[in-house]
Amino acid sequence: MTTNFYPKIRDIVNLDLIPGDFEFLRESIEDALDNVYYRNLIFQRSKERDKLFFKADLKIESEFQLKIPGTDLVVRLNPPLEVENTPLVTPGRLEL
Numbered sequence: 438m439t440t441n442f443y444p445k446i447r448d449i450v451n452l453d454l455i456p457g458d459f460e461f462l463r464e465s466i467e468d469a470l471d472n473v474y475y476r477n478l479i480f481q482r483s484k485e486r487d488k489l490f491f492k493a494d495l496k497i498e499s500e501f502q503l504k505i506p507g508t509d510l511v512v513r514l515n516p517p518l519e520v521e522n523t524p525l526v527t528p529g530r531l532e533l
Contacts, residue, residue, distance in 0.1 A: 443474030443496045461506050469503045 447470040455463055475493040482489055503512040 441476075443476050446470055446473045446475045446493075446495065449475075449478075465504045465506065469501055472499045473497050473501060 447467070450470060452463055452466060455466070474496040476496070478491070478493040480489070480491055500513060505511070
């Protein structure tokens with residue numbers, strides 16, 4: 438049986454780039470990224486260097502929660518399943 442290796446997304450996300458106005462989200466983001474892994478990462482930058490494009494398959498092994506401090510708002514992905522607990526693997530895309 439082969440084991441697939443997925444590096445942690447947290448290893449490529451530089452949380453030091455979070456603007457000071459959003460520093461209150463840092464801990465929530467760190468906690469959320471602890472159980473998110475990736476493979477098939479594609480990174481592109483426009484010729485003008487003004488746009489970025491990231492694409493990867495994301496593997497979320499447990500429930501992904503991003504709590505918004507000061508509110509009751511929680512973003513949830515991959516909530517626990519009643520039948521079996523299988524990881525969610527989904528394509529992700531981000532354009533800046």
